[in-house]
Amino acid sequence: MKSFFDKTGKMALGSRLRMLTARFTDDATEIYKLYDLPLSPKWFPVLFILIEDTEKTITEIAEEIGHSQPSVTKIIKEMAAAGLVASNLKSADKRTNVVKLSEKGQQLSEKLKVQLVDVEAAVETLTSEARHNLWEAIAEWEFLLDHKSLLRRVNEEKKLRESKDVRIVEYEAKYQSAFKALNEEWISTYFTMEAADYKALDNPKTYILDRGGKIFVALYKDEPVGVCALIKMDDPDYDFEMAKMAVSPKAQGKNIGWLLGNAIVKATKELGGKKLYLESNTLLKPAISLYHKLGFKKVVSRATPYARANIQMELVLDN
Amino acid sequence: MKSFFDKTGKMALGSRLRMLTARFTDDATEIYKLYDLPLSPKWFPVLFILIEDTEKTITEIAEEIGHSQPSVTKIIKEMAAAGLVASNLKSADKRTNVVKLSEKGQQLSEKLKVQLVDVEAAVETLTSEARHNLWEAIAEWEFLLDHKSLLRRVNEEKKLRESKDVRIVEYEAKYQSAFKALNEEWISTYFTMEAADYKALDNPKTYILDRGGKIFVALYKDEPVGVCALIKMDDPDYDFEMAKMAVSPKAQGKNIGWLLGNAIVKATKELGGKKLYLESNTLLKPAISLYHKLGFKKVVSRATPYARANIQMELVLDN
């Protein structure tokens, strides 16, 4: 068994924990027998709460011990059948089921305290024999996972790894079809293609590059999965417009938008631009949030050839 | 939740482990989704084994991953339904169900490897953030519990604590009824009371004390629960006989036999005895093993007034 987990690595942490848990719960049953306590180990958390604070409702107990409410309902039912608790006590709120220990339950809990002392001592001995403190380790991991779940941590690792496979390159003629297709994909999903779209997407060289603009392509494992254009503007207020940003849905979650955006900002600076402009639609939540992350701020309306534009943003470059 | 476990103490280690386990397995489901792997997390151990060694029987897999055989049977059934494994492959032994990954299963396992790397990295990061190493702690506790189970450890604590409530005192007239009752209890359970029994048990003063012997009584919480006599012998080979040892079944597991035996040995020395003798019956396994623990060795037969005696032992005192 040990060797199995050595082979699997940390991926099997859940499995390994489950097995260790099983050892404890199996032994718990025997330990209760040893002390001649007619208790089911699973009653322990509920019993413990009722020893501490005499009267409690089902939901209160569930919250305190971290179980679901139906779990506590079941446990209380079993304990009531064993004569350890009195439930459905009269209370102002008739929905609640107020529970407290019966006489028998109190007597039993006195005997339980003796057992608790021995178990505590046994675990303490175990802890002193071990170099690694399991109890403290659990507490610490609970804290760390509260702060950031394993899912989020894995997701971050995934993005990190995948972004290493993403390269941002300058536009070449061979990417023209990808440039058009990627844009057409999202535009026609949310809106409809307009005349201005066709002009730029069909003739990027004439309409973007030759006029002093740039286009960047994001390659994931050498396949184009994202594009973005930097278009020279003929406007006293702005030097360049960031436009035609598109990322394939298949390549989502790889930070590609962020990498393209950064490439655009860097290129603007290299070309001596001071202010970057963009148009978008508030329907595109992830895009808007990306623009904010890149430092863009909303600006007041301005004439636009696109029907779908309902928000305009700018980024003032400080160097 | 944390505060709940702070209050309960180590007794709730099982509960706490179960909850931490739940966090991992819940997140595992989401992680598989993130990688677009149509796998159930519970398949992982089986899948892992099949990636390592192509062909395996159900029982082999169960042993390697530490699950029960029916658990593996169920998992294989599910994986077969999902088209990941081919089961019931032809084999010499027709009882066995030989299983291997299908083409689809192999493709999926390739994708799984990518995920494994990310999870490993995420857990590694977690470990580096933590002061206590959970993975190592689990491995160590598994080892320590293999060596001595929690049940045994708790039992030892219990005996230790209870033996503190046991006092060995010298016989007084008020213990005569206990002396008789405790002996009568076990003798009549396994054998029948003999004439020699009644003589000694009814008149301990005349037959034991007045002849230079001693009787010790073990009190548990001031109740007599064990007795043992040291009887002066009229024999060139032996000075004293240890006899009439009896411990109440209710007080078993408190080391009382051992404590009484030690009291007898100590008294023999104080009285200047060099050799201690006893008679017993091999039916009484725990008693014989106690005598061995006290240092008694078997000796060859010798005349005895007791029909039930079928083993004789002696202890030579060295000081």
Added chain:
DNA sequence: TCTAATTACATAACTGGTTATGCAAATATA
């Protein structure tokens, strides 16, 4: 060599939890 014991596995039933759901009581709101 024939029978008895063992082995491999499928199935059923149980365990200690969970989520989903519905109903009655209490509270909030128009």
Added chain:
DNA sequence: TATATTTGCATAACCAGTTATGTAATTAGA
């Protein structure tokens, strides 16, 4: 103040494992 929403809890159904049990195939033994 009537209605909508929320709350507390019981019940049902599910989940990932377990133990118990029955059956067919194999192996051991008299």
